[in-house]
Amino acid sequence: MEKRSAPLRQTLLIRCPDKPGLIHGITGLLLETGCxxxxxxxxxxxxxxxxxxxTEFFGHPENTDHLNRIKALLPQDAEIKVHAEKRxxxxxxxxxxxxxxxxLLLRHRSKELDIDIPCVISNHxxxxxxxxxxxxxxQFIDHEGLSREEHEGKILNFLxxxxxxxIVLAKYMRIxxxxxVSQFPERIVNIHHSFLPAFVGASPYKQAYERGVKxxxxxxxxxxxxxxxxxxxAQDVIPVDHSFTKDKLVLNGRDIEKVVLARAIRFVLEHRVIVWKNKTVIFK
Amino acid sequence: MEKRSAPLRQTLLIRCPDKPGLIHGITGLLLETGCxxxxxxxxxxxxxxxxxxxTEFFGHPENTDHLNRIKALLPQDAEIKVHAEKRxxxxxxxxxxxxxxxxLLLRHRSKELDIDIPCVISNHxxxxxxxxxxxxxxQFIDHEGLSREEHEGKILNFLxxxxxxxIVLAKYMRIxxxxxVSQFPERIVNIHHSFLPAFVGASPYKQAYERGVKxxxxxxxxxxxxxxxxxxxAQDVIPVDHSFTKDKLVLNGRDIEKVVLARAIRFVLEHRVIVWKNKTVIFK
Amino acid sequence: MEKRSAPLRQTLLIRCPDKPGLIHGITGLLLETGCxxxxxxxxxxxxxxxxxxxTEFFGHPENTDHLNRIKALLPQDAEIKVHAEKRxxxxxxxxxxxxxxxxLLLRHRSKELDIDIPCVISNHxxxxxxxxxxxxxxQFIDHEGLSREEHEGKILNFLxxxxxxxIVLAKYMRIxxxxxVSQFPERIVNIHHSFLPAFVGASPYKQAYERGVKxxxxxxxxxxxxxxxxxxxAQDVIPVDHSFTKDKLVLNGRDIEKVVLARAIRFVLEHRVIVWKNKTVIFK
Amino acid sequence: MEKRSAPLRQTLLIRCPDKPGLIHGITGLLLETGCxxxxxxxxxxxxxxxxxxxTEFFGHPENTDHLNRIKALLPQDAEIKVHAEKRxxxxxxxxxxxxxxxxLLLRHRSKELDIDIPCVISNHxxxxxxxxxxxxxxQFIDHEGLSREEHEGKILNFLxxxxxxxIVLAKYMRIxxxxxVSQFPERIVNIHHSFLPAFVGASPYKQAYERGVKxxxxxxxxxxxxxxxxxxxAQDVIPVDHSFTKDKLVLNGRDIEKVVLARAIRFVLEHRVIVWKNKTVIFK
Structure with a gap:
């Protein structure tokens, strides 16, 4: 008799053209295969x-039969991903x-963020x-005297x-x-210090100060x-007024930057995000 | 003996290069002249x-002596305005x-907005x-068959x-x-249905939908x-997610549009706003 | 051959003890019966x-077979409701x-709120x-000189x-x-002018003013x-500070009251709410 | 000729019954004495x-003449405090x-919070x-086996x-x-994990969960x-819904707790707070 591993928590993400009966069909296949x-x-x-x-389900990891059968059920152009729970x-x-x-280091230390951080890379x-x-x-990877290509080459070698x-860009100030980027699609998360698409690019707080936003x-x-x-x-805002200098915008902005970044990372790590047409569907 | 009118609530707005002693000097002159x-x-x-x-103060309206003396006290390039309370x-x-x-009509009717509305002008x-x-x-002022110049000419004649x-543009959809505009500086308030400077111009909800903002x-x-x-x-925002169609963005956006517009009008009517460098200082 | 009416949009709400296969079973029955x-x-x-x-689905209104079969599928203690779309x-x-x-009258007039308002009842x-x-x-239903029982008796007769x-209590100031209340379970919506459970009962703005909340x-x-x-x-808040008198709290509070009430009414009218243990599950 | 120290940034806080001419008088005395x-x-x-x-001003620290003269100017029952800038x-x-x-340790390390932290005290x-x-x-100060009085006695001895x-109570879970408390009036800041006065006392997230707040x-x-x-x-809130378990409330609540606490500390350290009638006037 075959030995089977214990059932594992897995997350199934599907994106495809809609047609009647998809939920019924997919849940049926999961049930049939013991998930x-x-x-x-x-x-x-x-x-x-x-x-x-x-869909979150418990299933035996070696059982991939249901996946093939789900794929067969879906229309063409379907994207299907399964993530077994792992650190x-x-x-x-x-x-x-x-x-x-x-x-992020604090959240990691307190185990709120239950991940491994193999290293922190910085150009300073x-x-x-x-x-x-x-x-x-x-890991210090200096960019001094290097072209962008050369600097990134060193980072890629290290990676x-x-x-x-x-990869999480926690205020990494190089483009x-x-x-x-193309080597890590949907695997790099950045925090930008403005309410995009307002104030794209450099010095968003300076731009915000000059525009006089509230x-x-x-x-x-x-x-x-x-x-x-x-x-x-993820996005969030806080109210400001005319008394906020650029420095005070920066000071107060930090508190939303870190909270918004942590929120986004949680969505990504818990496999709650499906990208489509440069937008995100996020299952909270 | 001279007959004097009752003291009137007045609002003094000053903008000028800073120098030591301004507050002391200005408040001193107001006190001296019985304000x-x-x-x-x-x-x-x-x-x-x-x-x-x-500064809000009570003073006799015919007494303008203090104003001239305040002007004399201020540096050059000072802007000084006094608004006596009136409907x-x-x-x-x-x-x-x-x-x-x-x-706005409801706020007017309930006297929350204690103003006169001489008329509502519309191109429809x-x-x-x-x-x-x-x-x-x-007042219906049709724009059909007219150039922008001709249409605005009719409005200006009427005004x-x-x-x-x-003038408050309560979703007036013509530029x-x-x-x-130059005939009514700081006298026209508009409501734009986006968090400016994001989504300037036409169809901001469509733009927001396509960008996938949160x-x-x-x-x-x-x-x-x-x-x-x-x-x-004034500005405000509400959270949205991927499930918001463009129509649902419009529906939900209305509630912030009307509240933000009313808030801004209150600032303006209560003479709380000083404009400078295309930004507002708002004394709340 | 039987004449059948056109399929109607219907909303199915189910609450029951969980067990495996419910979604699969319910969606299967809906599909089978042509929904x-x-x-x-x-x-x-x-x-x-x-x-x-x-679940929102289109189905023939005379077809209630699926409902009986869904009921049979669910555990005991299930609550199941179907609302066919109607004004x-x-x-x-x-x-x-x-x-x-x-x-609310404005939202009704603009058809944002696509309902009938048979009448407005007031004690003033x-x-x-x-x-x-x-x-x-x-409909004026005076409470002067009447006991609560007598006054409500008149209202009930009228209803x-x-x-x-x-029933929506749009600032109806009688308990x-x-x-x-027991005659209209989950059919009366009220707006209370505080962030409950803070400031239960009378004069919440006065209580908020005295507590010095922000x-x-x-x-x-x-x-x-x-x-x-x-x-x-539904609940919402706005920031205030020490400069807000009780009257200014009331003035500013109105804008959240009306928006929160309208949001709640929309949830209720669209059958998005299931009550359980004195809490709401709201499918947005 | 007397040697004088350099002028120092100082903050003057005044609370007293109002009377005409206070601002003029106080600013006049500051000007006269070279502030x-x-x-x-x-x-x-x-x-x-x-x-x-x-009022923030630069003045010579040994010059306290203006303070005595300001005191003389104010009505009885005035409270007047001056804080010279210091770490x-x-x-x-x-x-x-x-x-x-x-x-807080991070903000201290990055010098965003420009203070000394002589030590962290904990009962664990x-x-x-x-x-x-x-x-x-x-500093570990164990409470095991001690009465509240004994434990606090040890803390007081240490202090x-x-x-x-x-003193900042950064989630210090003892009353x-x-x-x-009476030994340190307006010198102890606490963070409570609810929107007070809702959910006073123990387990506010449990209370919030059970009440079903949004x-x-x-x-x-x-x-x-x-x-x-x-x-x-300071107070702040974030939206939640029925899908938030008590643990998820705790997890999400942490992000507002830390931000609200830091905001409050900044107000206190910058001498922006005047207490009166158990409420705060905060000059932002």
Whole structure:
């Protein structure tokens, strides 16, 4: 008699053109193959008739029969992903500012963020002692005197030595090239310090100060080759007024930046996000 | 013996380069000339060293001596305005949507907004019955077959027959020309259905839908000759998600539009706003 | 051959103890009986293992076979409701304040709120002209000189003459007795002018002023026999500070009251709410 | 010729019954005595006619003449305080949860919070390594086997060995006695994990879960002898829904707790707060 491993929590994400009977069919196949559905969410985009589904279930990991049968059930152009529960590896990139990085290190330390952080990569040394005080490896990869291509080449070489699932740009203040980004689709999360699409690019707080807005914001998004134009994962704002100098905007903005980034990371790590047409469907 | 009128509530607004002793000097002159200060707020812009002040006081309206003496006290390039309390006249412009207009009519009816509305002007007839049910004059000024210049000419002719203090564009869906706008500086308030500067121009909800933002907003601003770029008076946002179609964004956005517009109007009517460098200082 | 009516949009709401296969079973029965599922949402309460489901589908109204078969499928203690799409009748109660009532009348007039309002009932005459200017019947039911029982008796007599689905208390400032409330379970929506459970009962703005809170709120809830303790449908808050007098709290609070009430009414009218343990599951 | 020290930034806080000419008089005395006013804010409570003022100025620290003259100018019952700029000493109390403590340690490390932290006191050892990794002293003061009086006696003895300005309870989960609290009026800041006055006392998230609220909040306040009833310094909320278990409320609530606490601490450290009638006037 075959020995089988214990059932594992798995997350199924499906995106395909809608047609009648999809939920019934998919849940039926999961039931038939002995999977125990824990939660199930669907969304049908009413404009383009696209079906999105996220299902958490317990199933035997070696049993992949149901997946093939689900694939057979779905229309063409379906995207289907299954993520078995595992501790995920997230590499953090940072530059000089500590508020987002430190916040993530704290969440990691308290196990609120139940991940591995194989290392923190930075093009500056300012944050080294912080990272090392959290007993994590810090990798300094200097960009001085290097072209963007050369600098990214060094980072890519380094990344090949470490398995990881996601990269989080925790205030990494360099623009990543299309070449770099395209190697990690939907695997790089960035925090931008404005309410996108307002104030794209450099110095958003300066731009906000000059425009005289009455709210400032932060946006977490997947990184694509278009600067600050990737699919948005989370956004938030706080009220400000005329008495806020640029420095006071920066000071107050930090608190939303770190909270919005952490919220976005949680969505990504829990496999709650399906991207489509440069937008996100997020099953909360 | 001279007969004097009763003291009147007045609002003094000052903007000038900062120098030591301004508050002391100004309050001193008000006290000396028998004015009774009710409230007093100052703000000094730390970047450009500009002094802003708003003072409410009771004084005899015929007594303008203190004003001349305050002027003498201030540096050159000072802007000084005094508004004696009076019931203000506000003309509303609208097109087809009723949520902002109706909300203002309700606030007027309940006396929350203690103003006169000499009339509502529209380039369409849809809102005529609503306005007339509130027992207010409705002026239809058709734009069909007219150039922008001709249409605005008709509006300007009409406006010359009615005294008014402010114009509120309560979802008036036509762009006003520079010629029109320049005749009423800081006297036209508009509501734009986005969190400016995101989604300037036409169809902001469509733009927001396509960008996949997680918050939508509304912005009330003074109208200047640059479309959607006038000084911002008030802004607010509400959370949305992937399940919001464009129509649902419109539906939910209405509730912030009307609330933000009413908030901005209150600031303007209570003389709480000083404009400078295309931004607003608002004394709340 | 039988003549059949056109398929009608219907909403199915289910609440029952959870067990494996419910979604599969229910969607299967709907498919089998020719219903076309438009949207489907489920929620399983992880603490008590209760299954909640809301399904919108098109089906022939005379076909109730699927309902009986769904019932047979569900565990005992299941609650199942089907609402065929129809224009709903909502009676509004008000007293003297016009902001919530007027807001609802405007939404009704613009068809944003696509309901019938058979009449507005009030224990005062202040709002009569407003209601009549919206071309709706106003029913004055005086409470002067009457006991609560007698006054409610008159209201109940009047209600028996008018079919209606829901009652909305749009700032109706009298407490309804247990006898009254128990006749319309989950059919009376109230707006309370505080962030419940803070400031239960009379004068919440006065209580908020005296406590010195930095936010004020509004809560819409189903009315039960316990004052201000019914299941919460919607809540929101706005920031305030020490400069807000009680009157300014009232003024600013109105804007959240009316928006929160309208949001709650939309949930109720669209059959998005399932009550359980004095709480609401709301499928947005 | 006398040697004088350099002028120092100082903050003047005044609270007294209102009378005409106060601002003029106070600013005049500051000018006369060579102080350079940087910013000036006043507020007059319109209900009780109380005058509140906060003035930042540069003046020679040995010059206290102006203070005596200001005192002479004010009505009886005036409270007047001057705080010369200095690096303040803040002792942190914590128990087991790290999110508020860690957040403050990070802000301290990055110099966003420009204070001294002489030590962190805790009745548990869980947070010792975190504090020590930030290179700060950790003082474990066990409460096991001690009465509240005995435990506080030990803390008080320890506090006598360390000069400090404020105590911050960063999730310190023990109730402080009236005896303890009364020794540090307006010097202890606490964070309570609810939107007070909702959910006073133990387990506010459990209470929020059971009541089914649609927002959860956090409140920072000065500690007085009445549990959770001290003057409120800052509050904020985030939206939640039926899908939030108690644990998810806790998880999400942490992000507002730490941000609200930090905001309150900033107000206190910058001498922006005047307490009156168990409420706070906060000059932002």
């Amino acid at each position: 125990n559905i824990v939660s199930n969410h669907e969304f049908v985009d009413p404009v383009d008739s696209i079906f999105f589904m996220r 995920q590896k997230v590499i953090l990139f940072a530059t000089r500012e500590s508020h987002c990085l430190g916040d 040394k300012e944050l080294q002692s912080l990272v090392e005080d959290f007993h994590l490896p810090f 090949q030595t470490i398995p990881f699932d996601f 990543l090239s299309e070449n770099f 709210l400032i914001g932060a946006t977490a998004h997947f990184v694509t080759s278009s600067l600050d134009e990737g699919p948005i994962l | 009774n200060i009710v409230s007093n707020h100052e703000f000094v812009d730390p970047v450009d060293s500009i002094f802003f002040m708003r 203000q006249k506000v003309i509303l412009f609208a097109t087809r949507e009723s949520h902002c207009l109706g909300d 007839k849809e809102l005529q019955s609503l306005v007339e049910d509130f027992h207010l004059p409705f 010359q027959t009615i005294p008014f203090d402010f 006003l020309s520079e010629n029109f 918050l939508i907003g509304a912005t009330a601003h003074f109208v200047t000759s640059s479309l959607d770029e006038g000084p911002i008076l | 076309n599922i438009v949207s489907n949402h489920e929620f399983v309460d992880p603490v008590d293992s209760i299954f909640f489901m809301r 709903q009748k909502v009676i509004l109660f008000a007293t003297r304040e016009s902001h919530c009532l007027g807001d 005459k202040e709002l009569q002209s407003l209601v009549e200017d919206f071309h709706l019947p106003f 028996q003459t008018i079919p209606f689905d829901f 309804l007795s247990e006898n009254f 936010l004020i709120g509004a809560t819409a809830h189903f009315v039960t026999s316990s004052l201000d303790e019914g299941p919460i449908l | 350079n006013i940087v910013s000036n804010h006043e507020f007059v409570d319109p209900v009780d006619s109380i005058f509140f003022m906060r 303040q000493k803040v002792i942190l109390f914590a128990t087991r949860e790290s999110h508020c403590l860690g957040d 050892k869980e947070l010792q390594s975190l504090v020590e990794d930030f290179h700060l002293p950790f 006598q060995t360390i000069p400090f300005d404020f 402080l006695s009236e005896n303890f 927002l959860i909040g956090a409140t920072a306040h000065f500690v007085t002898s009445s549990l959770d009833e001290g003057p409120i310094l």
